[in-house]
Amino acid sequence: MNIHVDDGELQQSIYGMVARLMDDLAQIEHQQKLQRIQSGVRAAQSAGKWTGRPPAGFVVEDGYLLDPAEFLHLREAIARIDRGASFAAVADDTGIAESTLRSLHQDRRDIYLNGEADDDRADEALTDIRLLEDARSGGPDLEELRDRVERLEEAANLGDR
Known part of the structure; x- marks a missing residue:
């Protein structure tokens, strides 16, 4: 279907509306893509995986x-x-x-x-x-470890009371 518009101002208005509509659709798609990426990053971090650039030495x-x-x-x-x-x-x-x-x-x-x-x-x-x-x-x-274990056990016993 072809639409012919002889009025130049009307034609420019229609082109402008189409351009704004396409821009809005592109922005919506961009936002959805960012949300999917962020969701994937959060899921990976929740699983204990490193995301992003690691510190030097790692x-x-x-x-x-x-x-x-x-x-x-x-x-x-x-x-x-x-x-x-x-x-x-x-x-x-x-x-x-x-x-x-x-x-x-x-x-x-x-x-x-x-x-x-x-x-x-x-x-x-x-x-x-x-x-x-x-x-x-x-x-x-080993002596230090034994002392730490005893302190932790005492703290746990105090918490049970």
Whole structure:
């Protein structure tokens, strides 16, 4: 079906309405796409999977953070900077970009030096690092573990009363 409009103003009005309608439909589709993406990200995070770019020193494999060796390499580099080494010298020695070292030292220092993360998933990955360190140092102090267990049992017994 062809519609012929001889009036130029009417034709421009019709073209304008069609263009606005197509724009509105595109915006609605864009919003729906964003909602589907956000829903998928929330579902993955609920399943404990990492979404987004992982912190340096971590590798995402099957949605989970791994690679303790790279993490320890970065941590040693950041510790050297904390002890007074220059960013440039550490970058030359380790092969880690100076800009990466500066960024990590400024924004994520606690993750690397203290083994503490704001994100539960990263904190869970750091548990593997702590276990690796315990194994390297001969394991945790058994007496300290016994004391901690006794305190936890006492606290649990007090809670039962």
